[in-house]
Amino acid sequence: MDWKFFASVDEIGEGEELAKDIEGEAILLVNVGGDYYAISNICSHMQCKLSKGSLEGFNAVCPCHNAAFNIRDGSVVRPPASGTPIAAVESYEVKVEDGKIFVKI
Numbered sequence: 507m508d509w510k511f512f513a514s515v516d517e518i519g520e521g522e523e524l525a526k527d528i529e530g531e532a533i534l535l536v537n538v539g540g541d542y543y544a545i546s547n548i549c550s551h552m553q554c555k556l557s558k559g560s561l562e563g564f565n566a567v568c569p570c571h572n573a574a575f576n577i578r579d580g581s582v583v584r585p586p587a588s589g590t591p592i593a594a595v596e597s598y599e600v601k602v603e604d605g606k607i608f609v610k611i
């Protein structure tokens with residue numbers, strides 16, 4: 507695992523999110539209150555992109571069947587509408603140095 511440059515802080519304002527593929531990992535970076543969090547951009551239910559969904563506080567909501575994941579640790583906050591149990595998504599460590607955001611991959 508290594509720190510990889512993700513974006514500059516200018517690219518993602520407060521309350522915004524940014525999705526990128528880095529080293530083969532689809533990652534969703536979120537800025538909540540000036541703090542940055544990174545989780546997998548791929549829903550563990552049927553692989554929809556969480557970046558196409560919405561952000562509710564610290565939860566990323568999947569656009570397909572409404573599952574929600576905690577952006578702080580990737581845990582499942584709400585299962586899909588069908589009630590099917592699903593796994594947590596990967597979460598990644600984030601650090602900021604000199605206005606640059608890095609994600610540990």
Ligand code: FES
Pocket residue numbers: 549550551552553554568569570571572573586587
């Ligand atoms: S694909 Fe995300 S809730 Fe179904």
